[in-house]
Amino acid sequence: MLPANAALVIIDLQRAIDHPRWAASGPRNNPEAERAIARLIAVWREAGRPIFHIRHESTHPGSTYAKDGPGSAFKPEAMPLPGEPVLAKQVHSAFIGTDFERRLRAAGIGTLVIAGVITNNSVEATVRMASDLGFDVRLVEDACFTFARADHAGRLRSAEEVHAMSLANMDGEYCIVTRAAALL
Template structure:
């Protein structure tokens, strides 16, 4: 079965927000880069997804210059799509599903920023569409919301996804499986 890694919203827009000072894992680029290298070594498709809010005037407005991948991330290789979405999940406002279908993808690895929002929503929708989903928890991050710490939100997200919408894995576990 073919597989794809979805790198969701690891973009400068988040660093441009005051909440970045409270992010759980500011070094998210390290585990994401490890996943990208692992996916490429496995011959998997890597799909880069950026959130946009055109004409909003905010940090997700492309005109503001923050809608770009973190500088320290691996650069997209030739043939790796960079999709721009305007919804919380990576499917609804992009041609992601068509691309995955054309590539014969049946399994998705998901990672990125806003564990409980765009990454979780993409994992849930991917599961509903019939993909086997692997949620790579240590390659996601988020910030506190209300009385919940970022770590509590990540724990809650993995708990509700586990064995219902996704298999939960770490980068190390996926690397060990590939060895």
């Protein structure tokens, strides 16, 4: 059972992630992730629980996540409502260069439910740091996704493999991996 003030954290679910560049090495996993995120957001809003929207504002030239680029907008499934905090970050972790930790502590929030993109990138960086800062973290595996990627030896790994390995690296040490249905 989650505390009443457990915060839902949606990471980088912006139009940038739909750019064909992301799927150049193969299709993503969890094609229903946005639907799961939308359900989580709806339930959190109905219950009056806190939601934090994390927006990536890349400073790298040509990034699909450029601050003023077409990919900067949130996807419709994760559009913040007035009054819901939006924190802009320029690196992987939502805690670096933001006041995210201060906001959570000020609100007495100790449990974070995390969803978004990319599982093995900004999601993993934020989960690890949240845990290291002492937060109780739940990662919603079917509300996150990633893309195929070559491993260190150059072997192409499917999005499912990359996602599963990232979850395995975090589960039990940095977070509890769960599914949207278990939280709803």
